[in-house]
Amino acid sequence: MGILEKIAEIEHEISRTQKNKATEYHLGLLKAKLAKYRQQLLEPTGKGGAKGEGFDVMKSGDARVAMVGFPSVGKSTLLSSMTSTHSEAAGYEFTTLTCIPGVISYNGANIQLLDLPGIIEGASQGKGRGRQVISVAKTSDLILMMLDAGKSDQQKMLLERELEAVGIRLNKKPPNIYVKQKKVGGVKFTNTVPLTHCNEKLIMHVLHEYKIFNADVIFREDCTIDEFIDVVQGNRVYMTCLYVYNKIDQISIEEIDRLARMPHHVVISCEMNLNMDYLLEKIWEYLALVRVYTKKPGNAPDLGPEDGIILRGGATIEHCCHALHRSIASQLRYAIVWGTSTKFSPQRVGLTHKLDHEDVVQIVKK
Numbered sequence: 113m114g115i116l117e118k119i120a121e122i123e124h125e126i127s128r129t130q131k132n133k134a135t136e137y138h139l140g141l142l143k144a145k146l147a148k149y150r151q152q153l154l155e156p157t158g159k160g161g162a163k164g165e166g167f168d169v170m171k172s173g174d175a176r177v178a179m180v181g182f183p184s185v186g187k188s189t190l191l192s193s194m195t196s197t198h199s200e201a202a203g204y205e206f207t208t209l210t211c212i213p214g215v216i217s218y219n220g221a222n223i224q225l226l227d228l229p230g231i232i233e234g235a236s237q238g239k240g241r242g243r244q245v246i247s248v249a250k251t252s253d254l255i256l257m258m259l260d261a262g263k264s265d266q267q268k269m270l271l272e273r274e275l276e277a278v279g280i281r282l283n284k285k286p287p288n289i290y291v292k293q294k295k296v297g298g299v300k301f302t303n304t305v306p307l308t309h310c311n312e313k314l315i316m317h318v319l320h321e322y323k324i325f326n327a328d329v330i331f332r333e334d335c336t337i338d339e340f341i342d343v344v345q346g347n348r349v350y351m352t353c354l355y356v357y358n359k360i361d362q363i364s365i366e367e368i369d370r371l372a373r374m375p376h377h378v379v380i381s382c383e384m385n386l387n388m389d390y391l392l393e394k395i396w397e398y399l400a401l402v403r404v405y406t407k408k409p410g411n412a413p414d415l416g417p418e419d420g421i422i423l424r425g426g427a428t429i430e431h432c433c434h435a436l437h438r439s440i441a442s443q444l445r446y447a448i449v450w451g452t453s454t455k456f457s458p459q460r461v462g463l464t465h466k467l468d469h470e471d472v473v474q475i476v477k478k
């Protein structure tokens with residue numbers, strides 16, 4: 113039996129198994145089996161490897177954003193309207209067949225926006241160019257899940273399921289569970305909070321399915337068995353995602369209002385140019401980039417649109433030093449910071465100080 117059939121069989125068994133106390137261990141095992149088979153499916157063996165022709169686009173700029181969606185939802189139209197790159201758009205499906213990069217310039221940052229072919233149900237199992245699309249999406253810092261506002265809510269669920277199936281977790285934090293395999297000593301299980309979704313026996317079952325008989329396991333959060341399997345399985349990718357509903361020119365105000373109120377949603381119309389500035393603001397917010405300015409002693413900082421350094425959210429003085437030059441961090445005596453990250457402005461800080469957006473930094477060398 114091929115892996116696809118095995119997966120189908122387990123999915124079928126899960127769907128027809130009633131969820132209750134008596135079946136909870138059996139279901140836990142099935143889920144672990146499913147996760148293992150999916151992993152096997154994704155391992156790049158033989159035909160249809162992860163990379164495909166036209167997909168190996170160089171990373172460039174300060175961050176990468178990838179558009180994922182069903183055919184003809186308006187991905188290419190969005191690329192052409194937000195960047196100076198043109199991508200063919202048309203009323204038929206699969207107009208786009210490769211990965212097409214464009215650049216958005218915003219707040220002094222260059223953000224790479226990727227237009228990708230539409231994906232279809234079953235993409236995670238290799239249908240269409242789904243696997244290539246998803247592997248490119250995995251390399252991005254933010255996924256724009258493009259949806260057609262005129263179509264049913266189901267499309268969002270279907271797409272999410274495709275991404276889930278390949279280990280992508282959207283807008284979720286990695287579960288706060290510690291699992292450390294050991295050579296001997298059996299399984300030591302601890303929970304620092306009360307557990308309402310899992311218990312020790314269920315966790316043992318899953319560990320045995322993975323042939324793990326010696327390990328320290330600490331639950332620091334009230335996680336589900338699926339989250340535990342994610343941790344044991346490893347290689348999950350936790351990504352941020354904006355759900356972009358396009359073509360709102362075709363739906364009622366009430367419907368626009370309903371969609372716009374849901375978490376992580378943005379509603380737009382590429383063709384009518386509606387709400388595009390807001391989308392840009394949201395992309396910036398979700399990328400969580402910070403722009404800091406440097407200045408020399410006695411000089412004012414350059415605050416022009418092209419000035420400043422773009423860093424990742426949570427970046428420290430050390431990151432800032434590295435962005436300036438590799439050798440600076442080791443020569444640093446202290447830095448002086450003006451801005452919202454310090455209690456006083458200016459204030460002397462060290463390498464580990466975290467910077468805020470729009471901070472001004474002066475480096476003082478030894």
Ligand SMILES: Nc1nc2c(ncn2[C@@H]2O[C@H](COP(=O)(O)OP(=O)(O)OP(=O)(O)O)[C@@H](O)[C@H]2O)c(=O)[nH]1
Nearest residue numbers: 184185186187188189201202206207208230382383
């Ligand atoms: N009404 C309306 N139509 C739009 C909007 N944006 C795009 N379209 C139309 O939707 C159709 C598909 O647009 P594309 O940009 O080719 O869609 P795509 O997602 O890139 O499609 P594939 O590359 O085939 O996956 C085109 O006919 C566009 O003109 C919009 O905001 N409103």
Ligand SMILES: [K+]
Nearest residue numbers: 184202204207
């Ligand atoms: K199209």
Ligand SMILES: [Mg+2]
Nearest residue numbers: 187188207208
């Ligand atoms: Mg397209």
